[in-house]
Amino acid sequence: xxxxxxxxxxxxxxxxLGWTGAVKVFSRDTARQAPKTALxxxxxxxxxxxxxxxxxxxxxxxxAAGLLASPASPVPGAAAAVLGAGFLGYLGYGRAVAPxxxxxxxxxxxxxxxxxxxxxxxxxxxxGTTVAVTQGTWWSALIDRxxxxxxxxxxxxxxxxxxxxxxxxxWLLPLRRTRxxxxxxxxxxxxxxxxxxxxxxxxxxxxxxAWQAAxxxxxxxxxxxWEDDGWRILQYSGVYGDRANARPVVVVFALDAxxxxxxxxxxxxRVSYVDAESGEAVAVDELNAVPSRxxxxxxx
Numbered sequence: 001x002x003x004x005x006x007x008x009x010x011x012x013x014x015x016x017l018g019w020t021g022a023v024k025v026f027s028r029d030t031a032r033q034a035p036k037t038a039l040x041x042x043x044x045x046x047x048x049x050x051x052x053x054x055x056x057x058x059x060x061x062x063x064a065a066g067l068l069a070s071p072a073s074p075v076p077g078a079a080a081a082v083l084g085a086g087f088l089g090y091l092g093y094g095r096a097v098a099p100x101x102x103x104x105x106x107x108x109x110x111x112x113x114x115x116x117x118x119x120x121x122x123x124x125x126x127x128g129t130t131v132a133v134t135q136g137t138w139w140s141a142l143i144d145r146x147x148x149x150x151x152x153x154x155x156x157x158x159x160x161x162x163x164x165x166x167x168x169x170x171w172l173l174p175l176r177r178t179r180x181x182x183x184x185x186x187x188x189x190x191x192x193x194x195x196x197x198x199x200x201x202x203x204x205x206x207x208x209x210a211w212q213a214a215x216x217x218x219x220x221x222x223x224x225x226w227e228d229d230g231w232r233i234l235q236y237s238g239v240y241g242d243r244a245n246a247r248p249v250v251v252v253f254a255l256d257a258x259x260x261x262x263x264x265x266x267x268x269x270r271v272s273y274v275d276a277e278s279g280e281a282v283a284v285d286e287l288n289a290v291p292s293r294x295x296x297x298x299x300x
Contacts, residue, residue: 004148006134007141010071012156013080013127016120018064020106024057037104038094038113053104059083072135080128087121106166120163196258198225201232205253210269214238217273218251231270232257240273240282248276 024030031050034040040049063083066076087105094101095113103117142149161167202222205211211218217238224235236251252272259267273282 004141004145004152006130007136008138008149008152008156009127009130009134010067010077011138012153012160013077013124013131014064014067015157016124016127016160017060017067017080017083021057021060021064023106024053024104025061030054030057033102033104036102038098038101039090039104041098041101042090042093049104067131068138071131071137074132077128077131077133081125081132082128084121084123084125084128087124088118091118091121106164114165116163116165120160123160123163198222198232198234201225201234201255201257201259204259204267205234205255205269208255208267208269210253210271214251214253214271217249227257228254230257231255237276238273249282250274250276 030053031046034050034053035046037049037053039052040046043049043052060083063076063079066073067080070076091103091113094103100112103113105117105120217240218236219239220237222234223237226233231254234253234255236253238249238251239246240249241247250273252274254270254272255267274280275282
């Protein structure tokens with residue numbers, strides 16, 4: 001006797017293929033997204049890619065109808081397994097030659113290829129194989145074990161939702177917005193916190209007048225940081241002196257460790273320069289002869 005999972009596999013697979021197929025066939029986004037897919041590069045034509053996407057969508061709808069109407073027949077399951085294997089091969093090709101392209105799996109996803117596309121194609125392959133080698137009808141499982149069937153379908157829907165990048169705007173983005181409203185933005189100083197993240201201090205520093213004044217000397221990203229008596233110390237490396245006598249210097253900035261973007265006024269920033277070899281402080285007037293930075297030419 002087929003288990004609940006194998007009995008309901010045709011229904012889950014039909015839901016997935018029915019949705020992706022309908023989007024490819026009926027959505028206006030198909031023609032708009034086709035040039036961004038790896039399929040367009042494979043076929044060397046956006047028009048042919050659009051036609052292929054719509055044809056694939058029609059095939060998905062046909063297989064979904066077969067899974068719903070004749071789940072006990074091995075034909076719809078075998079067709080879904082072949083389709084899943086074809087998806088995996090196509091995704092592998094796209095990942096190798098055009099990793100920045102989208103897969104066009106749902107015709108509305110313009111994100112680069114990720115593991116989620118491969119996982120969803122694997123679900124189609126495994127699900128189709130399961131349906132092809134088992135016997136049973138999904139409606140019998142719904143009638144005999146409605147509670148278990150509902151729980152399984154809810155879990156399967158959640159998994160497919162998590163594997164569909166183009167549906168992130170319906171659940172993942174609202175979830176992230178809620179998290180930010182509840183816990184605050186990681187780069188904002190929030191009430192009840194004594195210190196803000198280091199990234200927030202770096203952002204404040206790089207938008208300050210002190211940073212603009214020291215920028216000709218600084219030659220690195222943030223190298224080290226620590227807190228001392230309410231101050232956050234940020235260490236960078238730099239160069240001072242003329243081109244023939246250029247010497248390395250340690251650039252140290254100090255600013256309020258509790259200052260954030262929401263604290264209002266510009267933070268007070270202290271700047272110190274220390275010769276990297278001798279360890280002696282470098283006077284500001286000694287930094288006048290600093291090697292200038294050449295501006296890179298703009299393309300176009």
